[in-house]
Amino acid sequence: MDHRAPDRAVLTGERGEDMNCYDCPGTPGPAVAVCIRCGAALCRTHVHESHPPTQDISGTGRASHEKPARHITCGACRAAETS
Ligand SMILES: [Zn+2]
Ligand SMILES: [Zn+2]
Numbered sequence: 001m002d003h004r005a006p007d008r009a010v011l012t013g014e015r016g017e018d019m020n021c022y023d024c025p026g027t028p029g030p031a032v033a034v035c036i037r038c039g040a041a042l043c044r045t046h047v048h049e050s051h052p053p054t055q056d057i058s059g060t061g062r063a064s065h066e067k068p069a070r071h072i073t074c075g076a077c078r079a080a081e082t083s
Contacts, residue, residue: 021046023074035074037081048078 020028021043022035031041033049051068073081 023076033072035077036072037077038074040074040076042072042074046075048073048075050078 019031019034019041021031022028022040023046024043029043029045032044033042033047034040035042050071050073052071
């Protein structure tokens with residue numbers, strides 16, 4: 001782990017704006033999204049966005065003309081989903 005100067009207020013116990021990418025080796029980049037499966041914060045390099053059919057909508061019957069849901073996952077979860 002590298003020690004960056006704590007020049008900014010550390011957000012404690014709150015999911016704030018200052019999250020860093022979980023998948024970045026070395027110095028993490030700023031996170032722009034969060035994996036929906038494992039909750040890892042992800043930068044633009046490591047985020048995987050897909051638009052699977054809205055098959056997880058069940059019961060309400062409103063999936064006919066919905067736009068495909070955005071599906072944000074990290075590399076590990078994407079690999080798990082597509083294997
Ligand atoms: Zn990253
Ligand atoms: Zn994940």
